[in-house]
């Protein structure tokens with residue numbers, strides 16, 4: 001019985017790819033209908049709230065589905081990430097701007113927050129156990145620390161399709177702008193992504209819980225460099241099978 005993955009010794013790469021493509025097309029259609037209904041019902045109200053910025057805007061950009069974004073935030077500046085259509089995974093990394101080796105560390109962050117799910121008040125710790133950023137607002141309530149980023153290599157293993165766009169390639173492109181390379185990619189955070197873990201440890205990416213206009217916001221606890229991949233994945237539920245744009249607002253408190 002095939003789920004998201006077509007598995008088994010006798011399954012060919014071609015069969016696996018055909019299954020992944022057919023499932024993606026079918027699910028994307030359902031997802032678009034859901035997003036359209038939610039936009040009409042709650043989207044306008046949520047977006048109005050998301051666009052109410054209690055300070056001075058430094059930058060305000062829409063990031064296309066599958067695109068990436070990178071910026072430097074001064075200490076105490078804010079980054080608001082708005083999920084415009086809902087169920088969009090936003091892969092996230094941050095680094096101490098004065099020393100890129102002091103970067104986001106997932107294991108330290110999970111240990112210090114005693115949770116694998118990110119929410120308001122959650123602190124992002126570095127390799128040296130410094131707090132780089134804190135989640136200051138969150139209208140969803142749960143974001144992922146363990147699913148990592150998609151790559152063309154894992155997409156080939158799982159779905160039998162080569163050379164897919166991926167968050168790993170987006171991170172490589174974003175970090176290249178700052179003189180970094182693939183060695184500088186640690187395990188990342190995933191805003192709006194949901195990866196529940198069962199009592200026996202079983203885990204899987206399932207559809208996200210965010211609706212159109214939901215947002216998460218971070219405040220920089222020191223000068224930080226951030227990198228975002230607006231996930232292009234279409235072969236699993238991390239984006240509700242339908243990658244969509246996000247909006248990123250960088251702002252500071254009124255002086």
Ligand SMILES: [Zn+2]
Nearest residue numbers: 150167231232
């Ligand atoms: Zn991805």
